Amino acid sequence: MGVSLADAVTISARNVVKAFGQGSGVVRALDDVSVDIRQGEFFTLLGPSGCGKTTLLRLIAGFEMPTEGTILLDGTDITTLPPNRRPVNTVFQSYALFPHLTVAQNISFGLEMLGKPASEVKARTAAMLALVKLEAMAGRKTSQLSGGQQQRVALARALAPQPKVLLLDEPLSALDLKLRKEMQIELKRLQLETGITFIFVTHDQEEALTMSDRIAVMSAGKIQQVGSAKDIYIHPKNRFVASFIGETNFLHGTAEAGAIRLATGERIDVPGLPAGGEATVSVRPEQVRLGLPSDGLKATVRTLVYFGTDTHCHLALADGTEVVARLQSPASGEAGLVEGQAVGIRFADGAVQRVED
Amino acid sequence: MSPAEEQALRASARNGWLLSLPALVVLALAASGPLLIVVYYSFLTANDTGGVIRQFSIEGWRSIFLSYDIFEDRYTLADAHLKIFWRSVWLSLTTTALTFVIGFPTAWFIATRPPSQRALWLFLITIPFWTNLLIRTFAINEVIRNEGILNTTLLWLGVISEPLRIVYTETAVLIGMTYVYLPLMVLPLYATIERFDMRLLEAAYDLYASRWTTLRRVILPIVKPGIIAGSILVFVPSLGAYVTPRILGGGKKMMIGNFIELQFLQGRNWPLGAALSVLLLIIVMAALLVYVRVANRDRSAGHG
DSSP states (O other), X not given: OOGGGTTOEEEEEEEEEEEESXXXXXXXXXXXXXXXXXXXXXXXEEOOTTSSHHHHHHHHHTSSOOSEEEEEETTEEOTTOOGGGXXXXXXXXXXXXXXXXXXXXXXXXXXXXXXXXXXXXXXXHHHHHHHTTOXXXXXXXXXXXXXHHHHHHHHXXXXXXXXXEEEEESTTTTSOHHHHHHXXXXXHHHXXXXXXXXXXXXXXXXXXHHHXXXXXXXXXXXXXXXXXXXXXXXXXXXXXXHHHSSOOXXXXXXXXXXXXXXXXXXXXXXXXXXXXXXXXXXXXXXXXXXXXXXXXXXXXXXXEEXXXXXXXXXXXXXXXXXXXXXXXXXXXXXXXOOTTOEEEEEEOTTOOEEEBO | OOHHHHHHHHHHHHXXXXXXXXXXXXXXXXXXXXXXXXXXHHTEEEOTTSSEEEEEOSHHHHHHHEEEETTTTEEEEOHHHHHHXXXXXXXXXXXXXXXXXXXXXXXXXXXXXXXXXXXXXXXHHHGXXXXXXXXXXXXXXXXXXXXXXXXXXHHHHTSOSSOOXXXXXXXXXXXXXXXXXXXXXXXXXXXXXXXXXXXXXXXXXXXXXXXXXXXXXXXXXXXXXXXXHHXXXXXXXXXXXXXHHHHXXXXXXXXXXXXXXXXXXXXXXXXXXXXXXXXXXXXXXXXXXXXXXXXXXXXXXXXX
8 A cells, every 4th residue: 555545535425315214204324424435444334223334335335325415436426326337345244145156156256247357257266265265165155154254255255356445244243253353353454465445334343443444433324423443432522432432431510611520519620621511521441540538539439340351340429420440450359449438539641531412 | 783773773664664655555546556547558459439449559659650641551750740749849838938937027026025015916826726727718718819808909099900810829829828827937936036135136236247147147046946846837737738729729729638638539549649648748757857957957067
């Protein structure tokens, strides 16, 4: 990947609306979505089911037409182009492998449809089989393969025609945990080796965080935030993003200049917060530090939950607001806290983030 | 294997035979029995007043292919008989093709309706079965005859200036047989199309296949078992069709079935009739063998 290409936009969705149903029953699966996906990046659409992520993917693939808005591929309007004329391939959630064809025939299908010469079809198919390490399975029917192998065939089949963009619709959801971890690494490797833009749909936040260059968090037909895994985790824009990605504590209060005043009357520093009105801040549990009761916000230990590597300490502030602290478990496994103990809470520098409601 | 295990195995094998005995008896009495009688009769001598004389003869079989010329005192090829065979095979193949061409879109349509509506459509397909075949065939006759509904309508619309002569032609027989056997094509096709994973269409479409190529390279190969089943179900009864060619062909466009009837009734030549029946069976079996062989070869050859 040349550095100069890094910022070139491959897929651009502009004010895309997709409505299903008629009359009063209209559901807006996508509500004015605009997003730019860069050349060669691993871009993830993340959100709960029904958030519109799969609909956006199907619009890019061409299986659905948007109600409003346009979709550009390398600057060309492809909004109404049928799927067989878009240089975009899909890895389906169900794989949708052709049951009457062998592994090799599945992989060469797209190349044959493009009318590539037989020698090229053969060479590309062999290269793809090698890429997904299925050379030994070339002559098998797809029904004779395991789930992980079928997944690889689906990937090879979609990559064989060298699309500009590869769309992946929750491709790992049918695999068990161990295989899923392996395929995550495999997918990332394939993406780096081929340099193809990957658009990956998932509802699994961990999958999104570990694999993606950038993530678009979606909810209720809208993109809530776009950014790198760190961006989204550290600077969540709103309550939805903060709570969907990882776990977090929300604290609500009145905004004062550079701080927020809680209902308990205590102040938390929020650098740059303008005074006036209500405000909510988010603090990740691992950024909560416990100390002596005289030190910081006054709190009481409610329960301790041991998770192995760390221990979750559920605390209550003076007004009953719950705050969770994630403490690294000491070697003994005992966090040295007892239920009902009075403690003081501090937050690590920069850990307090203002979020929109 | 221990002796006890062997004994248990033998006992279970014995029980298996005992349990399948009713089926074997029915098969022997209902399938093999009558068939053997037909084969036996085909090798007997004809009695001019009907029935047979119990005396071995191959005249029945010979007269299928050769006819005796009394003037020249020699056997000549029985052109008329061969023509009937050819017509039967040709009409049956065409009927099979026509029912497929009409039946495939029909089955596809039904299979792609919402599940709650499919039962209704299938029900509509089977309605013609409720009425006697003879009556349905006369109804077809009423539609296509010279003063029938079709011709009157076309004349009234000015599409034609004189009635189309359809009735008592091969076309009439084809129309009739296609109508009668269509459900036999639609039902097995529906059964396979209903199981077809429609997501494969998106996969093919995504991989640059046009609609036509998707049909040819993905849909047809996958629903082939349904096509084979439907074709067999239509072809076999078409070949032995009797009522439809009799009424719509007007006795002039005879098929094997009518020819066999002729031998047993007016012809008073039971051995010939029996030999023809056996021959019909052989043709059907040969056709099925060829069909299955071709279908399997396609499958193993694939697209490589």
